[in-house]
Amino acid sequence: MSKKYVGKDVLKVDAQDKVTGEAQYPSDLKFEDYLHVKIKRATYPHAILRDLDVSKAKQVEGVVDILTEKDYPDLNKFGLIIKDQPVLIKVGEKMRFMGDALAIIIAETEEAALKARDKIEVEVEKLEVMSNPQRALEKDAPTIHNDIGDLCTNYIDPDVGKQNILMDHHLEKGDVDKGFEEADFIVENEYQTQHIDQLPIQNEAGYALYDESNDVIKIWAASQWLHDTQADVAQAMNLPKEKVRIIQTAIGGAFGKKEDVSVHLHLALAARHTKRPVKLVYTREESMISQSKRHPLTIKAKTGVTNDGYLTAWEVKVIGDAGAYASSSPAVVHKGMYHCTGPYNVQNVRGDSYAVYTNNTYGGAMRGFGTTQMAFAYESQIDIIAHKLDMDPAQFRYQNAYDIGSTTPNGQKLGKSVNLKRTIESATDLAQWEGEISE
Amino acid sequence: MKKQGRGMASIMFGFGYGEGFPDHSIAEVEITKDKRIKVRTAGADLGQGFLTTMTQIAAEVLKIDPSYIEIVGQDTHKAKNSGSTSATRQTFFSGNAVREAAEEVMGKIYHYGSLYFNSNHPELTVKDGELYACDECEKITYWELAEIVEQRGKELKAEATFFPKTYAPDRKTGQGEKIYVAYTFMTQVMDIEVDTDTGLIEVMNVYTALDVGRAINPQNVHGQIEGGTVQGLGMAMMEDQVIEEGITINADMTNYLVPSIQDIPNFESTLIENNDSGGPFGSKGVGEPTIIGASPALSNAVYDAIGVRIKSLPITPEKILNALEEKK
Amino acid sequence: MKISLTVNGEKRALDVKPETRLLDLIRDDLGLTGTKEGCGKGECGACTVIMNNKVVASCLVLAAQADGAEIKTIEGLGGKDKLHPLQQAFIEKGAVQCGFCIPGMIMSSKKLLDENINPSEEDIKRGLSGNICRCTGYVKIVDAVKEAAHKIKSGGEENV
Numbered sequence: 001m002s003k004k005y006v007g008k009d010v011l012k013v014d015a016q017d018k019v020t021g022e023a024q025y026p027s028d029l030k031f032e033d034y035l036h037v038k039i040k041r042a043t044y045p046h047a048i049l050r051d052l053d054v055s056k057a058k059q060v061e062g063v064v065d066i067l068t069e070k071d072y073p074d075l076n077k078f079g080l081i082i083k084d085q086p087v088l089i090k091v092g093e094k095m096r097f098m099g100d101a102l103a104i105i106i107a108e109t110e111e112a113a114l115k116a117r118d119k120i121e122v123e124v125e126k127l128e129v130m131s132n133p134q135r136a137l138e139k140d141a142p143t144i145h146n147d148i149g150d151l152c153t154n155y156i157d158p159d160v161g162k163q164n165i166l167m168d169h170h171l172e173k174g175d176v177d178k179g180f181e182e183a184d185f186i187v188e189n190e191y192q193t194q195h196i197d198q199l200p201i202q203n204e205a206g207y208a209l210y211d212e213s214n215d216v217i218k219i220w221a222a223s224q225w226l227h228d229t230q231a232d233v234a235q236a237m238n239l240p241k242e243k244v245r246i247i248q249t250a251i252g253g254a255f256g257k258k259e260d261v262s263v264h265l266h267l268a269l270a271a272r273h274t275k276r277p278v279k280l281v282y283t284r285e286e287s288m289i290s291q292s293k294r295h296p297l298t299i300k301a302k303t304g305v306t307n308d309g310y311l312t313a314w315e316v317k318v319i320g321d322a323g324a325y326a327s328s329s330p331a332v333v334h335k336g337m338y339h340c341t342g343p344y345n346v347q348n349v350r351g352d353s354y355a356v357y358t359n360n361t362y363g364g365a366m367r368g369f370g371t372t373q374m375a376f377a378y379e380s381q382i383d384i385i386a387h388k389l390d391m392d393p394a395q396f397r398y399q400n401a402y403d404i405g406s407t408t409p410n411g412q413k414l415g416k417s418v419n420l421k422r423t424i425e426s427a428t429d430l431a432q433w434e435g436e437i438s439e
Numbered sequence: 440m441k442k443q444g445r446g447m448a449s450i451m452f453g454f455g456y457g458e459g460f461p462d463h464s465i466a467e468v469e470i471t472k473d474k475r476i477k478v479r480t481a482g483a484d485l486g487q488g489f490l491t492t493m494t495q496i497a498a499e500v501l502k503i504d505p506s507y508i509e510i511v512g513q514d515t516h517k518a519k520n521s522g523s524t525s526a527t528r529q530t531f532f533s534g535n536a537v538r539e540a541a542e543e544v545m546g547k548i549y550h551y552g553s554l555y556f557n558s559n560h561p562e563l564t565v566k567d568g569e570l571y572a573c574d575e576c577e578k579i580t581y582w583e584l585a586e587i588v589e590q591r592g593k594e595l596k597a598e599a600t601f602f603p604k605t606y607a608p609d610r611k612t613g614q615g616e617k618i619y620v621a622y623t624f625m626t627q628v629m630d631i632e633v634d635t636d637t638g639l640i641e642v643m644n645v646y647t648a649l650d651v652g653r654a655i656n657p658q659n660v661h662g663q664i665e666g667g668t669v670q671g672l673g674m675a676m677m678e679d680q681v682i683e684e685g686i687t688i689n690a691d692m693t694n695y696l697v698p699s700i701q702d703i704p705n706f707e708s709t710l711i712e713n714n715d716s717g718g719p720f721g722s723k724g725v726g727e728p729t730i731i732g733a734s735p736a737l738s739n740a741v742y743d744a745i746g747v748r749i750k751s752l753p754i755t756p757e758k759i760l761n762a763l764e765e766k767k
Numbered sequence: 768m769k770i771s772l773t774v775n776g777e778k779r780a781l782d783v784k785p786e787t788r789l790l791d792l793i794r795d796d797l798g799l800t801g802t803k804e805g806c807g808k809g810e811c812g813a814c815t816v817i818m819n820n821k822v823v824a825s826c827l828v829l830a831a832q833a834d835g836a837e838i839k840t841i842e843g844l845g846g847k848d849k850l851h852p853l854q855q856a857f858i859e860k861g862a863v864q865c866g867f868c869i870p871g872m873i874m875s876s877k878k879l880l881d882e883n884i885n886p887s888e889e890d891i892k893r894g895l896s897g898n899i900c901r902c903t904g905y906v907k908i909v910d911a912v913k914e915a916a917h918k919i920k921s922g923g924e925e926n927v
């Protein structure tokens with residue numbers, strides 16, 4: 001099945017613009033007479049906002065206006081899956097992490113905006129900061145979100161508090177207890193992963209412009225899903241979708257970080273308010289503090305094995321640090337769990353996963369979406385077991401590897417395109433791996 | 440002392456949103472009189488090559504040089520929803536939507552072409568943007584045909600939606616019939632050297648075999664393997680946003696380190712191409728899978744080199760030295 | 768304050784504020800947005816330009832310090848009608864993903880090849896060690912620099 005263009009190294013259609021510097025990333029666009037936007041963010045990771053005084057800041061020369069929740073009391077919360085993130089924190093309500101926005105500063109120059117930002121006065125009533133999900137799971141831990149409702153369906157541990165559990169998921173395939181009984185030995189370990197920033201080299205940035213003639217707010221900013229960002233902005237501002245138009249620019253990297261709303265909402269508000277073009281560019285620091293992270297996962301893995309090197313049971317418990325807002329957490333943490341055995345045949349699987357609110361920067365999407373963290377656990381387990389068995393790790397993988405007809409921890413039967421064994425053969429060939437591999 | 444080690448990891452990744460989420464992509468293909476083929480998709484190119492992949496797929500189906508293809512519609516008001524560029528889904532989802540839309544257009548080329556030539560479809564040849572009924576006969580170009588079709592008040596244009604079904608897993612057991620549309624598999628072997636005095640790790644070689652179904656653009660697939668693996672090595676060895684009591688203490692690129700060009704290994708990679716998946720031309724997604732193997736392969740290589748097992752990431756020199764100390 | 772400098776061969780006289788960075792001058796005052804900002808702290812290399820034959824992070828240089836200087840940015844290297852061999856090689860070798868690091872990467876590469884047209888792999892890595900790329904894993908960037916050196920040596924293009 002030879003093809004003419006598919007399977008060929010056709011040169012990237014956008015590369016020429018990028019090597020000449022002509023490609024327009026969000027911060028490269030040019031608008032006449034635009035205003036600069038900066039965001040005043042939380043001053044404490046978990047606190048009630050008691051007072052927010054922008055009067056002195058407004059007097060800074062060059063400041064056009066400063067917007068707070070008072071100016072827009074009807075905004076709805078936003079978020080990718082669960083709408084739990086406020087656009088601006090209201091006096092009397094809580095800030096939940098250092099990225100929460102308190103005020104939008106709009107000024108003629110960047111210097112004026114920054115100067116005004118420093119003059120905003122914030123008074124808070126500090127609350128206990130929960131940086132560790134283990135603490136957030138204790139019965140006496142303060143509740144981070146009081147208004148989300150009980151999303152936890154099936155928490156089975158009576159010693160633990162449910163108040164900060166954002167979402168739980170579970171796996172039950174086969175008979176795990178029996179599987180462990182059939183095992184000749186059991187390997188049990190706990191693994192821990194870290195907060196990671198996707199760190200695209202272009203920080204979040206964009207422009208917006210309000211078109212009075214048709215009442216449409218145009219936003220030029222990167223998004224991994226234009227129509228989702230559009231819908232999220234529109235619902236937060238109580239606008240019909242058609243009134244929010246998002247125009248993609250060149251995207252300077254994303255890796256999951258540009259799924260959530262970032263500059264879009266604040267730009268939209270500032271543009272409509274001033275009826276002038278507005279620009280907002282995050283600093284690296286702001287980007288790291290305010291936008292999503294790869295979730296730290298705590299993974300307890302327990303694996304049952306026979307002496308001839310087959311897997312009889314696999315059990316995991318996963319706790320994901322969701323941070324202050326839901327973002328992609330309701331999908332990420334359990335996607336990790338759904339991949340808990342790796343690509344290996346195991347008839348009996350049990351798993352529990354919990355995404356837990358804390359006062360850290362929120363976890364969201366990053367390349368691999370929970371499964372990257374889980375692979376560290378399952379492939380460590382596999383290696384540990386191979387050494388215990390004194391078996392070639394390649395052979396051990398091979399004899400347990402998925403094939404057509406295997407079933408995943410979800411019980412999904414794999415019908416086609418399962419070439420794992422060939423990847424083991426090829427990678428070991430390339431590496432001139434010592435030792436033979438056989439069924 | 441420098442000690443060498445070798446580690447392996449095999450991984451899988453179920454791609455697409457899955458779990459019964461209504462995951463789909465809408466695309467439109469149009470041949471215009473002004474010698475362009477417009478492929479309309481709202482899908483985002485993050486650098487991996489989405490626009491190029493869509494161009495190749497449309498060019499292949501429509502049998503025309505890719506230079507005629509123009510991707511348009513990177514705007515909520517100019518294209519319908521293509522779903523996100525995430526979940527390793529665009530080649531599979533938007534690729535299939537573009538392929539289907541292009542096939543629809545090809546059907547129209549045959550339909551209107553056969554009217555023009557007064558013949559039936561099997562007698563027509565379509566090649567390099569032209570169609571004809573026999574080698575010596577008159578040829579007309581797509582652009583001429585577009586003009587003729589326009590005179591009939593019609594267009595050489597079609598829209599398609601690719602909308603495969605998945606099922607929500609049972610809430611209590613996670614069991615379900617089809618949770619993800621398909622899975623990508625990869626195995627990597629990694630050679631490293633650990634300096635037992637400093638705890639520093641140097642990654643020497645990475646050998647990769649990636650089950651891609653079919654590579655629409657092999658160079659770009661290798662770009663994903665290299666880029667994904669190096670990003671994965673960042674996770675394995677250095678990256679850590681430290682948040683203490685809610686405060687990030689290293690919110691800059693001096694204290695949050697990512698791999699530099701000095702940190703990269705040699706790569707040797709093979710693509711397993713069985714043309715057996717449900718994506719366009721048998722392809723499947725590769726973006727995310729390429730990052731997944733690095734941290735366990737590295738950790739397993741560390742064990743092979745110095746006999747210590749580090750169970751928390753990143754595997755820093757400090758952790759290596761502490762573990763060596765404990766082992767003594 | 769008034770300064771004058773040569774940018775991509777063109778003499779420019781500008782009025783700048785004392786705190787204006789060379790990067791702002793290039794991007795905002797001259798509108799040459801090919802030079803990027805990724806960190807503003809000298810950490811990423813996206814803002815790399817050549818100043819008086821030296822590679823600098825333009826976010827760390829004050830515009831005032833560039834008074835009288837000769838500056839070369841990505842726009843001065845080659846346009847679409849006449850790509851520089853480095854630009855050509857970056858395209859051909861698939862070294863461009865999101866592209867945000869690429870102008871800086873190419874300027875560092877240019878300086879490297881100006882000084883050493885036969886760079887070893889180690890030379891290339893040293894020369895580009897201040898330029899962070901998050902997408903490519905650098906492998907194809909190394910390939911592209913090698914390929915550009917080859918192109919330049921075989922004399923396909925002048926104006927290097």
Ligand code: FES
Pocket residue numbers: 803804805806807808809810811812813814815824825826827
């Ligand atoms: S922007 Fe100058 S080094 Fe990053």
Ligand code: FES
Pocket residue numbers: 201252253486862863864865866867868869899900901902903
């Ligand atoms: S190509 Fe994206 S940062 Fe280098």
